Amino acid sequence: MTISYFRTAETLVTGSGSISKIGEEAKKLNAKKVIIITDKVIRQTGLLSKVINPLEEAGLATDIIDDVVPEPPFENLEQMITQIEGKGYDLLVGVGGGSALDIAKVLSIMLTNNEDVRDLVGIEKVKNPGVPTILVPTTSGTGSEVTYNAIFTDIRDKVKKGIVSPYLLPKVAIVDPELTLTVPPAVTAATGMDALVHAVESYTAIRADELTDGIALQAIKLISRSLRKAVYNGKDLKAREDMAMGSLLAGISLGNAGVGAVHALAYPLGGKFKVPHGVANSLLLPFVMKYNAVADLEKFAEVAKAMGENVDGLSLREAADRAVQALAQLSKDVGIPSSLKEVGVTASDISDLAEEASKIDRLLNNNPRWLTVKEIKKIYEEAYGSVEVPALATT
Ligand SMILES: [Fe+2]
Numbered sequence: 001m002t003i004s005y006f007r008t009a010e011t012l013v014t015g016s017g018s019i020s021k022i023g024e025e026a027k028k029l030n031a032k033k034v035i036i037i038t039d040k041v042i043r044q045t046g047l048l049s050k051v052i053n054p055l056e057e058a059g060l061a062t063d064i065i066d067d068v069v070p071e072p073p074f075e076n077l078e079q080m081i082t083q084i085e086g087k088g089y090d091l092l093v094g095v096g097g098g099s100a101l102d103i104a105k106v107l108s109i110m111l112t113n114n115e116d117v118r119d120l121v122g123i124e125k126v127k128n129p130g131v132p133t134i135l136v137p138t139t140s141g142t143g144s145e146v147t148y149n150a151i152f153t154d155i156r157d158k159v160k161k162g163i164v165s166p167y168l169l170p171k172v173a174i175v176d177p178e179l180t181l182t183v184p185p186a187v188t189a190a191t192g193m194d195a196l197v198h199a200v201e202s203y204t205a206i207r208a209d210e211l212t213d214g215i216a217l218q219a220i221k222l223i224s225r226s227l228r229k230a231v232y233n234g235k236d237l238k239a240r241e242d243m244a245m246g247s248l249l250a251g252i253s254l255g256n257a258g259v260g261a262v263h264a265l266a267y268p269l270g271g272k273f274k275v276p277h278g279v280a281n282s283l284l285l286p287f288v289m290k291y292n293a294v295a296d297l298e299k300f301a302e303v304a305k306a307m308g309e310n311v312d313g314l315s316l317r318e319a320a321d322r323a324v325q326a327l328a329q330l331s332k333d334v335g336i337p338s339s340l341k342e343v344g345v346t347a348s349d350i351s352d353l354a355e356e357a358s359k360i361d362r363l364l365n366n367n368p369r370w371l372t373v374k375e376i377k378k379i380y381e382e383a384y385g386s387v388e389v390p391a392l393a394t395t
Contacts (some may be wrong), residue, residue, distance in 0.1 A: 098142030141191025143251015
């Protein structure tokens, strides 16, 4: 058995209504002056009162900064740090989707590391722990509340770049499904499929181990049984609870086992074509999994079972193929585009996309089956719709 580390948020608070505990948790951290990091859409929903009231009841002073933008560039961080440094904030509370949480995580370390944020890009470049954070997701998808990376767009070369450091983990993550009840169907679908990709990719990743396997399979089960319900009846609290827990579990598994080629091939679509992260992942998932499945038929058969597919009497290969089909069907059922054409990519873009994806070694090295630029190009071509896709790809 190889040596591995398992890291997550110091404390997880989960369940419907759990946001009411934020004041108590902030007091345990000896916080006195809190800055809430969020975006304007969240602020307009009125959801923030559920965060602010318990903090104020606990006697804490709270300010809000709502300048987070989707798929944030580094400039977004630089603009926000000038507004919060030197003001004596001793707790940062991130409220929102992955962008708001990633921004809160990185602002926390920017306050204690006197460096240009671009110099923190890469693995474990952060020297000092940050100001304590509490992270409150309002979508079920990114798992950002339990991962120790944060992704930003470099607008100079239109490439997504990641800061990876254990210091990005929060002191507390509060995952309250009630906060997700008003998320619109398209966002529920894209973020939910992103969570499913986290679970499937981390379960089949090279770095997966016994600890992450059980967590990932439970995430696959919860998300598969409830994503359609959450998309088509957003007020279904039971479905939202499954999605919130599924997303959290998928995030814990992703945070420790990592993800692979789906994310590697999705990133260039976000940078160049502004395809939302969850949509890009969901669109590519069946094509990459069709390629990957032959590398680990047993695990893909387990994915099919966790998704509720009946695999009785099927060969291992047929059961693995059933997983790929079920993932494609779920993505289609929740309204995600099923070809690159539909998201604005043209055939002439594919070579550049493949070149770019092939450079993301951090993810490709964790994929269960090796890929070179040639294989990546073929997967993009299949996803574009120009090549017929075989049942399970062996070439
Ligand atoms: Fe993701």
